[in-house]
Amino acid sequence: MREFVYRVSVFFTVFLLTAIATRAQEQTPQLQEFFREGATAMQAGQAATAEAAFRKATQIAPDFAPAYLDLGLAQLKQGKLQEATSSIRKALEIDPKSPGAHMFLGIAEYQSNHIHKALEDLQQETAEDPNNSQALLWLGIVELNSGHPEKATGPLDRAADLNPKDLNILDYRGQAHMAVAKQSYAQMYRLDPTSWRVHRLNAQIDAEAEQHKQAIDEYQAAIKIDPKEADLYEGLGQEYRKIGQLDLAQKAFAQQLQLTPGNPIAMYNLGSVDVDRSEEKSGVPLLEQVVKIYGKPTVADYYLGRGLAGEGNVDQAAAELQRATSVPGEVQRRAWYELGQIYRKMGRPADAHAALLKYQQLRQTADSQKAKEIEDWRKLNAANEQSSTTADTTQ
Secondary structure, rough: HHHHHHHHHHHHHHHHHHHHHHHHHHHHHEEEEEEHHHHHHHHHHOOOHHHHHHHHHHHOOOOOOHHHHHHHHHHHHOOHHHHHHHHHHHHHHHHHOOHHHHHHHHHHHHOOOOOOHHHHHHHHHHOOOOHHHHHHHHHHHHHHOOOOOHHHHHHHOOOHOOOOHHHHHHHHHHHHHHHHHHHHHHHHHHHHHOOOOHHHHHHOOOOOOOOHHHHHHHHHHHHHHHOOHHHHHHHHHHHHHHHOHHHHHHHHHHHHHOOOOOOOOHHHHHHOOOOHHHHHHHHHHHHOOOOOOOOOHHHEEEHHHHHHHHHOHHHHHHHHHHHHHHOOOOOHHHHHHHHHHHHHHHHOOHHHHHHHHHHHHHHHHHHHHHHHHHHHHHHHHHHHHHHHHHHHHOO
């Protein structure tokens, strides 16, 4: 709740500083002064002083809707919900199209536990201004916290599309989708607690937590229930691969391909693990089919290049690895490294040196990026701790 209050406080301040300055520009000097006084007070966290200034503005301009709206925002920041609701509604009586009014009225009603009214106003705000990411955020928050996460995902997804770097939006969006997933799996468990899907979910959770042996157990339990579900063998094979049990991974992927003949993903899984097991004779033909199906460079080109190199076909191996260097990420770096080894075998020292130099450059860039991400997370966590401290002090 403290984090919620802090977010509201910060958002009100930002909104006021932006909107009030615009509103005051075309008014009388006296009215401009009241707006400036109110904005300055809000910026300083003096909501009561701001309320007094905006009340004076309503007295000299009783038909000016923004004065009542800003009065309502100052009252809302102080927790004067009834007064804030009255002031914002007055702004809407004067100007039914007052920008942002329905959103802030919805927030006041939500904090007053008038959920139905809050939803009506927030929905009206988003209907009048479909690109208002903050209104969409609050609509999602109300739906989520009133027990309807399935209704929250739509507006929060839209808000994230409009403002993809807003941490509040991303936070609530993630919460909504996780809640929907939990609801879905809970319902599935109630319908059939012995379903293989429940075991697969448990396996995926274990895999995310890097508990690979537990994940393997869950996949095996799921397979006992439905031995014809090809995706289970893929998941099982991936888990075996992560812990280095390549023989068992190969058996799982072979079963996946047997259940889905011609499936390029299954062919890639089996072909790539064959290459890892130095069984190029069986792996290369599968990977050649995958490369042909996909057309554009993929990780399959990297494994095919390695497989061809293992067979001694260095010229074709170099060509495939060169294609793989256009695949972003770890595959690109590995492809350059393998190319360096191939060029050395081909008696091309200059090309080998250039390829390994490229690998080193990409490796250094990746390491620097990772270090920056860690530092950014450290700063973000420190900022969040500071925000919580500020909110506690304010309260």
